[in-house]
Amino acid sequence: MTEKLPLFFLLASHLFVSGVLSTSILSIENKCKNTIWPVLYSWRSTAVSTTGFALKRGETRDIDAPSSWYGLISARTLCSNSTGYFTCVTGDCESGQIECNVSYGWSPVTYVYFNIDDGGTNTYKISLKYGYNLPVTVSPSPSQSTSGTCMSSGCMVDLNKTCPDNLKKFSGGTLIACASACQESGSYEDCCTHSFNSKQTCKPTQYVQNFERDCPSAYTYAFGDNNSIFTCSNTTDYVITFCPSSIPNITGSSMAPLPEPKVHKSQRKLKAILGGLAAVVVLIIIVVIAVVVRAKNARKKSVFNNENGQMRSQSFIPMISESELLLSILFCRLKKQ
Incomplete structure (x- = not known):
């Protein structure tokens, strides 16, 4: 013995x-014109140190993602605590405060998914499955972003401008978000579920076609290609930038070069x-x-x-x-x- x-x-x-x-260190940057309130939600894994916080324009906050962390990051906008109950116009987690509860309701915002140290690797993707509210990029640390599967990914276009009229979301007459067809209708056909759970029966909607054209590296369609999933080593750090400085005009599917993250x-x-x-x-x-x-x-x-x-x-x-x-x-x- x-x-x-x-x-x-x-x-x-x-x-x-x-x-x-x-x-891995997740650095969340705000390059938007106004304050945003990031959300970090954990699934069946050790939670990160915070579930929500305020991030003023130009600020960055580092979050340590524990080993085997599976979760998402999004950003709330136009938040207020004027009534004593914290609410946001987009991405509200309905907790009544800056920190979010364990439960989470989907809303038309841009999501970033991470699976940290899953079998020795990290995977991540930007998802527009439920909608869009802000442009975002994910950049792995330069020392790691050398392989074909470990590279910067982003949706840097203002997709609200190409959103179908019936999916646009307004607040006070201002366009603030774009809902997906699935999020808006909840139908089996739009959500590719039940009898529509195949590429033959679930066809891309106008929403999907617009978003695939303008953000080809983002996940928008259940039966699209796998180009939206990126893989790096389990010690890679990442910079998640909301409203990256270079947002090109919508003239096609090209994307501007993504910024190098800080080491x-x-x-x-x-x-x-x-x-x-x-x-x-x-x-x-x-x-x-x-x-x-x-x-x-x-x-x-x-x-x-x-x-x-x-x-x-x-x-x-x-x-x-x-x-x-x-x-x-x-x-x-x-x-x-």
């Missing part, structure tokens, strides 16, 4: 250190330090256990030899134990990280 302890601590230390180092060296360095300290503590524990195990084995061998009258001087050839082998493997993996 004692011999198995180093292996147990090795596995535990690997999981602990991986958990410390595999979190968060200090926070990544802090996580590396914490991981290193945790590894050192675990290494010390493993070394102590290995010494105790070898000492016990030596005593047992000595007693056995005495009882059989076979004690004699002999040369000693050191052998590497299982615990020492596991220890060297862990040390090599930590150096790579």
Whole structure:
């Protein structure tokens, strides 16, 4: 039983250190003309530190996404607390306050989905399935955005301008959002559900066609291609920018180059330090256990030899134990990280 302890601590230390180092930093930027109120909603996973907050024009807030986090990010607009009950014209989570409740109702806003550290990778997509209220981009850290599946994605066009008349949402005579056909009607045909749950029976609506043309990398249609899903390593950081500075005129499906995100060296360095300290503590524990195990084995061998009258001087050839082998493997993996 004692011999198995180093292996147990090795596995535990690997999981602990991986958990410390595999979190991703989500930097939410507001480049809109007015204050926005981002929402972060978690599904069946550890919740992030906040579910909602105010973000003034030009501000950025960093959020640590825990390992195995699955959730979404959106932004509320035109919010007010004048009546003592916090409400927003678009994206309201109906909690009556800036922070949102556990439950969440879909509304016609632009959503960003994240699945952090799912099997060693992160996936993300921008979704217009329920509608649109603000342009947004997602940019992975430059050191990671080198592969064909890890790259910037965005919907940088003001889609309210191409929204079908029957789906436009107004507030005080001002166009503020565009609902999807599914969000507006809830019909099986518009939502591609029940008997319409196939590409043959559920055809793209005018809403889908407009949005696919202007934001080709966003998810708009249940049976569209998979170009809207992007994949990076599980240590990638991201910048989510609402109202990016370059919003081209709507003249086609082309997208302007997306901005380079800031590199968060200090926070990544802090996580590396914490991981290193945790590894050192675990290494010390493993070394102590290995010494105790070898000492016990030596005593047992000595007693056995005495009882059989076979004690004699002999040369000693050191052998590497299982615990020492596991220890060297862990040390090599930590150096790579």
